[in-house]
Amino acid sequence: MPSAKNTAATLGLTAVLVVGVAPAASAADPDSHHTSTAAIKHVDYTTWRHDVATVVDEARPYIEKRSENAGREKQAIVLDIDNSSLETDFHPFWELPTPAIPEVRALVADAHERGVAVFFVTARPGIIYSLTDWNLKQAGYPVDGLYVRSLPDLFAEVSTYKTAKRAEIEAKGYTIIANIGNNTTDIVGGHAERAFKLPDYDGKLS
Numbered sequence: 694m695p696s697a698k699n700t701a702a703t704l705g706l707t708a709v710l711v712v713g714v715a716p717a718a719s720a721a722d723p724d725s726h727h728t729s730t731a732a733i734k735h736v737d738y739t740t741w742r743h744d745v746a747t748v749v750d751e752a753r754p755y756i757e758k759r760s761e762n763a764g765r766e767k768q769a770i771v772l773d774i775d776n777s778s779l780e781t782d783f784h785p786f787w788e789l790p791t792p793a794i795p796e797v798r799a800l801v802a803d804a805h806e807r808g809v810a811v812f813f814v815t816a817r818p819g820i821i822y823s824l825t826d827w828n829l830k831q832a833g834y835p836v837d838g839l840y841v842r843s844l845p846d847l848f849a850e851v852s853t854y855k856t857a858k859r860a861e862i863e864a865k866g867y868t869i870i871a872n873i874g875n876n877t878t879d880i881v882g883g884h885a886e887r888a889f890k891l892p893d894y895d896g897k898l899s
Contacts, residue, residue: 735897736782736894736897736898738783741783741892741898742794742796744891744892745794745796745797745891745892746796748889748890748891748892749796749797749799749800751889752800752871752873752887752889753800753803755871755887756770756800756803756804756809756870756871757803757807759870759871759886760804760807760808760809760870761807763807763808763809766868767810767865767866767867767868768808768809768810768867768868768869768870769809769810769811769812769837769862769867769868769869769870770801770804770809770810770811770812770869770870770871770872770873771812771813771814771858771859771862771869771871771872771873771885772797772801772811772812772813772814772872772873772874773813773814773815773855773873773874773875773876773879774813774815774817774825774829775815775817775875775898775899776794776875776891776893776898776899777794777797777873777874777875777879777891778793778794778797778798778801778813778829778832778834779791779792779793779794779828779829779832780792780793780794781899782898782899789828790827790828790831790832791828791832792832793832793833793834797873797891798832798833798834801834801835802833802834802835804871805835809870810837810838810867811834811835811836811837811838812837812838812839812840812862812867813825813829813834813836813838813839813840814840814855814858814859814879815839815840815841815842816842816851816854816855816878817841817842818841818842818847819841819842819843819844821841822839822841825839825841826839838862840858840861842854850878851876851878852877852878852879852881852882853882855874855878855879855882856881856882856883856884859872859882859883859884859885860884862884863884868886869884869885869886870885870886870887871885871886871887871888871889872884872885872887872888872889873888873889873891874888874890874891875890875891875892875893875898876893876896877890
C-alpha cells in the first residue's frame, strides 16, 4: 500500500484527470473550502446539500423498513462515488482525502449497522482502484465491494457498465434494496428494488 504522502499526491494528480482542475480558492473567502468547478457552473453548495438531504430523507424510511426483518436475505446498497458519496466537485482536488457527503454517509452507516452490505460502482478507471478505496475508507464509508472500470469497460456506455456490475452483485446472492447516484447513468437499467437520484442539475455535476 502506498504511503499517505504518495497516496495524496497520486490522488491529486488523478483528480485532475477525472474531474478537472478546480479554480484557486481565495483565503479571504470563508466558503473557499468549497470552491471548485461546480462554482463555475453556478451550483451553490448550500443548495446542493439541502437538495441531497431531501433525497436522503426520502430514502431513509424505505431502507430502514426494508432492512428491518431481512432474515437470511443478503441485502445490499449500491452507490456512485463522485458527488453521490464524496463531495468531489465541491472540494479542492489538492486537499485529500475528498470528504464524504455527510447525509449520505450517515444513511449508509446506519444501513450497514443493520447488516446491509455497501457496494460502490464508479466510472473511475481501474488504475486508481486502491486510491479510491483508500479515500472512501478515510471518508468514513464501509466498503464491502468497489467496482471500477477495466479497459474494456471504458469502451462501453457508462449505464451499460453500471447495470452489468449490479447484475454481478445480484449473482453473488445479494438483493440490492437501493441504488443511489446523481446521474441517470447510475440508476437506469434495473437490478435494484429502488433507485434514488441525487441532484446533478442537468449534468452540471460530474
